[in-house]
Amino acid sequence: MIPTTLMRSATAAALTLPLLVGATPTPLMKRNDTTQQWADELLRESMSWLDMYYDSEAGYLYSLSAQALTHETRASSWYAAGLLARNEGDDAEQAVKIVENVISGQFKNESSQWFGDYQKYPEEPTVGTEQYPPVIYNSWDPNWRGFVGTTFVLMLEEFPELIPQDTKDRMMESLHNATIGDSYRVGGVDDDNLYPAYSNPAIMRAFVSGWVGRRTNEANMTAAGETYANEIIDLFNRANTLSEFNSGTYAGVSLYALTMWAKYMDESSVMGQNGARMIQETWSSLGSLYNANLKNVAGPWDRSYGFDMNRYLSILALQIWTLVGKEKAPINAKPYAMGHKDDFAIGPLIAILAPFHNTLISPEALSSLHTFPxxxxxxxxxxxxxxxxxxxxxxxxxxxxxxxxxxxxxxxxxxxxxxxxxxxxxxxxxxxxxxxxxxxxxxxxxxxxxxxxxxxxxxxxxxxxxxxxxxxxxxxxxxxxxxxxxxxxxxxxxxxxxxxxxxxxxxxxxxxxxxxxxxxxxxxxxxxxxxxxxxxxxxxxxxxxxxxxxxx
Missing domain, CATH: 2.60.220 (Chondroitinase Ac; Chain A, domain 3)
Known part of the structure; x- marks a missing residue:
């Protein structure tokens, strides 16, 4: 039997806003506070854009980069979470269809370095063949275990009643395989670069391992997640900064994953103990570097996909949208026209977590996002x-x-x-x-x-x-x-x-x-x-x- 919720700490429980799920239409529309309205707006706009790419017959999104009507896996899983959050018409049915497709495309050969990872797109040849050799971060991307895995966890945590039990069972099996596959990753071995300092996938890896280990009562998997998390925390505590510092894209991913530490892990886990603090400290750093007049985080940037946040779409900007509203955030009126637009696909996940995540930001950091100090x-x-x-x-x-x-x-x-x-x-x-x-x-x-x-x-x-x-x-x-x-x-x-x-x-x-x-x-x-x-x-x-x- 898979429990529908994890025990949460008293602190986390006190911070958790009501879960806005159920069979009624547009459940995310029910709250009246401003932050919720901005999260709703992000959900609506990102889902409306993704709706245009959805191939209901295939149960996948078409490639967001317009690659000759091929499909893509990761964005499809994010869209599935958004469908459950919106829950209109046959949204839940389509979400389950997508999830089953994503699971069917997971790599199952335990002897492969990419075991437990997910296809980049369903039309691709078999990774590891002579004609399609395995090239890390190209023909396969090990970070997709974390991106898809955390998305599955979010769906199981937030919308369990909308997912049939047999699909939930397959999601858990898929998460188990992804966690084992992620344990194959060692920085400096087989061209892999996963060190604790690679903040965004490291935080996701620790979380999924710890969460799945607890759900399946596997002590070794649970302990591995705690070990990974401790290494990340030790680096963070040195200066209260992420090693992957000040990235409009990847600070956003790290904050997304740390929100899962804070919301879904209890006080028995170092992730439950430290997640909220790390979010607050990260926003304090970002807030001190943010110039609300320019709508940009000042440099230097460890990893940037552009030079002006008003012109390229960053995940951090989506989070700022939910905090100060779209007009004050570094977001164009037409986000899908910005550079690196494909990251708009993670909008539903940011919107779903925003009501909890946004409670963890200090008044000082929030003020700096509104007004230059x-x-x-x-x-x-x-x-x-x-x-x-x-x-x-x-x-x-x-x-x-x-x-x-x-x-x-x-x-x-x-x-x-x-x-x-x-x-x-x-x-x-x-x-x-x-x-x-x-x-x-x-x-x-x-x-x-x-x-x-x-x-x-x-x-x-x-x-x-x-x-x-x-x-x-x-x-x-x-x-x-x-x-x-x-x-x-x-x-x-x-x-x-x-x-x-x-x-x-x-x-x-x-x-x-x-x-x-x-x-x-x-x-x-x-x-x-x-x-x-x-x-x-x-x-x-x-x-x-x-x-x-x-x-x-």
Whole structure:
């Protein structure tokens, strides 16, 4: 017999708002408080968009990236949870159909590294064949065990009466297999990168293992979840920051998974003991870095899928939507038109958890999402072993119309722990432009060690291991519709005055990366101008550049 609920701590129970489920139409519409209305709005809008992609005959969503009418698994599971939350017409029936399809596509060979994972799409060939070799994060993605697994748990916890018992039994079997498969993951082995510092999948892994172990009375599985969680907590407690620091996308995933720690795990678990605190501390950090005037979290960003949260869709922005409303959040009126739009598919999960999650945010952090509190400096750090030789030291100066943030680091990889220079932004500035849009610049990661100094209007960068071949590539936003189309110097950059000093060659190069031409491709769907500074030939000095930045 599978119990329908887990015991919850007295603290968690006191924080839990009534579960808004049942057979009546649109159960999420019943509460009148403002936060609930915003969560309802997110649910309605994300589900209306996903409805357009749903193939009811197949029981899957079509690919959100419009891949020739193929389907996709992960977003389908998120949509299924949204169908249960909405519960109109045959929504529950369609949700069960999707769940059964997702389970049928789970990998069942226990000897495979991808055992317990889920197909990326049902039309794909068999992973591991000669014609379709296993390539981690490509032909199969180990993190999907966590994404689909946590979604199954959410459905079982929030909507058990809407799911037939035989489907619930298969969901539990699927979760059991996913948990075993996730235990195969060891950072540094078989190209896997799951360390405790890989915050978002690590938090999901710990939760699913601990939850499934308790449900199935498997002590080893329960203990494994606790072990994973303790490793994550130890890293977090060093500075009350996530190792995967300040990511619009992945801080959102980590907060989603930590909400499950806080809501569904009791005080016998370190997850139940620490989840609410970690959510509150994470929001305190994010709130201190958030500029409500620019609707952006100041840099640096460990992993970003864009350079302006108003133009690319981030999961964190969906959570901010439920806290301050859509108009005040970094969300376009048409979210599906933004860059990285596919993440709008997780909207139903964020909406379902928002009534609980939003009770865990301090008044100070919430206030900072509404109104900029005044010019201030943030000093903190984050640590991602085995990549960092010491914690990354972070400084951000945040004023009403200009933010400058950067981190000093020494790592054994280029591009941060994700090894991706396109998403690792170790030095960032953003500024307000006259038309209300945001300008930005970011340092393109090319080195394993960087020293920074951030002060009022100042960004200073140096490469301790650099030489006369080193370059500083500063990627700069294209101008607004009202600005100059062509940029040849800093004088052509809209809304900001930049003065450059240091031992770099003052003769810099400006090139363009665009959608249809230029020096190279866009990065994360953003066009940009590349201001490149080199060193004087034969220089023996440590490469250093100092930018004095003023908003015009």
């Amino acid at each position: 005044g010019t201030h400096t943030v000093n903190t750090s984050a640590f991602s072993p085995p990549f960092d030789t010491y914690p990354r030291n972070i400084t951000a100066w945040i004023s009403p119309n200009l933010t400058i943030g950067a981190e000093s680091f020494s790592e054994n990889v280029i591009g941060g722990p994700a090894k991706n220079p396109n998403s690792f932004n170790p030095a960032v500035a953003q500024w307000a432009r006259a038309d209300g849009t945001v300008g930005w610049l970011t340092l393109y990661a090319q080195v394993m060690e960087l020293l920074v100094k951030v002060e009022e209007n100042v960004l200073e960068l140096s490469y301790p291991q650099g030489n006369d071949t080193s370059t500083f590539q500063l990627l700069v936003a294209t101008n607004s519709k009202n600005g100059k189309r062509d940029v040849a110097s800093w004088e052509d950059v809209e809304g900001v005055k930049v003065t450059v000093e240091g031992n770099v060659d003052t003769n810099y190069e400006v090139t363009f990366n665009g959608m249809f031409g230029g020096q190279g491709d866009t990065i994360n769907e953003f066009e940009f101008w590349n201001f490149t500074y080199g060193m004087p030939p034969g220089s023996q000095e440590v490469p250093s550049i100092r930018l004095y930045i003023e908003v015009e």
